[in-house]
Amino acid sequence: MKIIMNKEINKKDCDNNISKEDAEYMKMALELAKKGIGRVNPNPLVGAVIVKNGKIIGEGYHKMFGEAHAEVHAIENAGEETKNATIYVTLEPCSHYGKTPPCAEKIIKAGIKRCVIGSGDPNPEVAGKGIEMLKNSGIEVTENVLKKECDELNQVFFKYIKSKIPYLFFESKREKYKNNVVIFHGMMEPVDRYADFGEFLASNGYNVFVMEIRGHGELKEDEAGDFGKNGIKAVFKDIDNFFSKILSKVGATPSNTTILGHSMGALIGMQWGIKNKYRYFILSAFPLKNQLSAAGGSLAALLERITFRKISAFNKIFEKWNSAFEPNTTKFDWLTRDEAENKKYEDDELCGYPVTPKFFSGIFSMMGFINRNYKKLDEHAKILAIYGTDDKVVDIPYISKIFNVLRKKKRRINILENKNGRHESLNETNKHEIYDEILKWLNAKDF
Secondary structure, eight states: OOOOSSSOOOOOBOOGOOOOOOHHHHHHHHHHHHTTTTTTTTTTTOOEEETTEEEEEEEEOSSSTTTTOOOOOHHHHHGOOOTEEEEEEOOOOSSSSSSOOOOOHHHHHOOEEEEEEEOOOOOTTTTTHHHHHHHTTTTTEEEOTHHHHHHHHHHHHHHHHOOOEEEEEESSSSSOOOEEEEEETTTTTOOGGGGHHHHHHHHEEEEEEEEOOOOOOOOOOOSSSSOOTHHHHHHHHHHHHHHTGGGGTTTOOTEEEEEEEEEEHHHHHHHHHHHHHHOEEEEEEEEOOHHHHHHHHHHHHHHHHHTOOOOOOGGGGHHHHHHHOSSOSSSTTTTOOOHHHHHHHHTTSSSOOOOOOHHHHHHHHHHHHHHGGGSSTTTTTTEEEEEEEEHHHHHHHHHHHHHHOOOOOOOOEEEEEETTTOOGGGGGHHHHHHHHHHHHHHHSSSE
């Protein structure tokens, strides 16, 4: 980040008792915040400017979901000059430990004497607590500077806080985007595991949305690994809201939007797509089982719920899959040949947790629906199916049978077979080859 040095602004009062100095520096912070568009969802867009003796000594903005916040970048940019300085930040500094430490604490430790804030943070975990922390430390706080502009900047974030539909959004880097891609992730993982792939597609002209599924990541009701009170029905209600409130804003339709689902997400995407007549599907590690297996699983999960089991016995299947790759370096060697990726997954508290009988009920319910209704796919449907030949989850013979039936009904099916690959092709040692093949398929579509 280039520091703007020796820039001075005349101190004259402007409207609403906001000094011209405060207004101008906040405008700079707003412009910085906009640099994060398409990379920070579901987090807010935030920019920060640090000023001392009428000169800008540090700048920063929130660059990527899960990474350091704007205040941290600005303070690090300023170096040792922050004592007795003023920081301008478009949104109230956070006060809680999430993916990163609290920014309010960082500001206090930096010795900053004044904090000028645009918007208050509606997140219940923050909501005034950041301001209170600053004031209690003796920092002068000025609120609501260019509040209207700062609020407008984060309409998406504020809507997320109210709707509780978290998602990542990667905006196309091309002037004219080609198409929308909506990603539904797999079980026991958060949305940010798709950030690298989302950036790749965005750089090649696609708007990419990664919706977090209820019971995962930041969208937990009671605990991770459960779809909540209304089970899988609540998941599809979330998706209804997501498409009507978010996707509609970019004009997403069944004919210009590709649904990409991985594992559990492939089941979700397929059921949703069948019901809503979507045409384009990318199915990664599609875990569909035959109707008998799905019915048996549903019955077993129901019995578990009747007997009040909190953790489903079906969780043991992961141990079985992993044993096929002994000697193991992690409990998740079945995911990919990339040992570092498996270790990162194992160390992430938002990954790999056990799930409930109700969760598996939802999984088997989707399998049953798809088995009964897959022939109802839109007559123009096109599918790219991706799987690793060493994937222990996918029933390749059964999936092949289903696809052959669809081919006879004039649906276009393409198979991307990743030789020796395991369950997560998008995280495999040859993932960039997979990325390129997916892009080729997308670019060939007549959207």
